[in-house]
Amino acid sequence: QVQLVESGGGLVTAGGSLRLSCAASGRAFSFTTMGWFRQAPGKQREFVAAISRSAEVTDYADSVKGRFTISRDNTKNTLYLQMNGLQPEDTGVYYCAGRRTTFLSRNFGGYDYWGQGTQVTISS
Numbered sequence: 171q172v173q174l175v176e177s178g179g180g181l182v183t184a185g186g187s188l189r190l191s192c193a194a195s196g197r198a199f200s201f202t203t204m205g206w207f208r209q210a211p212g213k214q215r216e217f218v219a220a221i222s223r224s225a226e227v228t229d230y231a232d233s234v235k236g237r238f239t240i241s242r243d244n245t246k247n248t249l250y251l252q253m254n255g256l257q258p259e260d261t262g263v264y265y266c267a268g269r270r271t272t273f274l275s276r277n278f279g280g281y282d283y284w285g286q287g288t289q290v291t292i293s294s
Contacts, residue, residue, distance in 0.1 A: 172196045172268050172283045174249075179264060179288030186256050186292070192249040192266030192285055200244040202268040206251045207278055208290070210262040217276040218264070219251065229274050234260075256292045263287040 178190040190206070205220035219240035220229045228240055239252040249266050267281035275281070 172198050172202055174266050174268065174283055174285035176264065176266050176285040176288040179290045181291045181293065182256055183293050184257055187252070187254045188256065188290060190251040190253065190264055190266075190288060190290075192251075194247045194249065194268070196247075198270075199247040199268075202270060202283070203272065203274055204240075204242060204249045205267045205269070205275070205281060206240060206249075206264060207267060208260075208262040208264045209287075210259075213262075215265070215278050217278065220274040220276065221249070222274060223272070227274060229276065231276075253290075256290075258292045258294045260290065261292050262290060264290050 173195040175193045206218040207215050208218050209215040217231050221240045221242055225242050237255040241250045265287045266285045268283040269281045
């Protein structure tokens with residue numbers, strides 16, 4: 171079992187940066203493939219990025235590629251999302267998620283563990 175707690179959200183102006191963190195409890199973190207999703211008001215939850223257990227493989231949504239970087243530190247049981255060049259369309263609640271299998275997934279239904287989310291708001 172893995173419990174996830176996000177932090178680092180906030181309000182920034184367009185072009186700014188934020189770094190989200192996701193602290194995981196439990197020894198299973200290093201065996202868990204991780205991802206970030208976001209949900210804007212009135213919209214479905216969408217995939218942002220994913221990272222393999224060893225951090226060797228990453229995947230990004232086209233909308234964030236080149237601006238966001240997903241990383242993890244298994245010694246600290248922590249997942250990160252560095253977000254640069256933020257735009258108003260990046261506004262939403264950001265969730266970290268974990269899945270017990272090896273393969274990355276863009277499908278939110280394929281994740282076993284979820285955090286409570288952290289709000290990111292970008293003003294124009």
